[in-house]
Amino acid sequence: MGGAILEGLRAPEVRIDGPITVTTRSAASAAAFDGADDVRAFASETDPEANRIAVRGARIVILAVKPWMIHDVLREIAGDLEPGAIVVSVAAGTTIASMEALVPAVNPVVRAMPNTPSVIGKGVTGIAGGVAADAEVMDTVRAVFETVGRVLAVDEDRINAVAAVSGSGPAYLFLFVEEFVAAAKRLGFDDDAAKLLAEGTVAGAAALLESSGEDPAELRRRVTSPKGTTEQAVLVLQSGGWADLFDRALAANIRRSEELAAG
Structure with a gap:
């Protein structure tokens, strides 16, 4: 899913302010981005600081990892997040409150539930914001996921239902x-x-x-x-x-x- 979002952000008609930084587990995966002027890639297997380096200076941090990895990644990067940087999780079953407890209060947290047709720009994504996610934050996250399809904003108590209908x-x-x-x-x-x-x-x-x-x-x-x-x-x-x-x-x-x- 992270790859689908990345492709959407790199589409010719999409304007991004600044470079996109990605981290992967393997050096081989990171090497696949060599030559892409708009993407920097780091591999955690060769650089233990990869995730921390990637979030420095970022306005939006998208966590496209397995649900059981979310909290560990947040603990790792919390001290390197820019004040006000938006943290977006695409993991099922990981609550906003549990993520907010691990990052500074000035960093809004948003849950997103995209689906696999996002790979071809035909996705449907549900988004739900936490305490610090105001209308401007939600509009920013909506704009990101609109690069790969349609977006529906819901309260968090509806996000599992979104995952059941469109995610799966x-x-x-x-x-x-x-x-x-x-x-x-x-x-x-x-x-x-x-x-x-x-x-x-x-x-x-x-x-x-x-x-x-x-x-x-x-x-x-x-x-x-x-x-x-x-x-x-x-x-x-x-x-x-x-x-x-x-x-x-x-x-x-x-x-x-x-x-x-x-x-």
């Missing part, structure tokens, strides 16, 4: 496509034909949904002629209890975020 959402769609391809193969299509039919249909339908601006229920109705073949398939799908299934799936997702927050 691509996985649900990919699972649907997996099953759709498998069903096509059971109808006798070979691998290539099944993928063409199922994946192409899902990608095309998603593009139509986005470009048309129509409600998905309306688009479905336009394809579903009364007493026709599509209607018969839709009735079978609806009889499977999708509403309850989605409710239970999202509840399980939120429950896991709460478990992560509880340690």
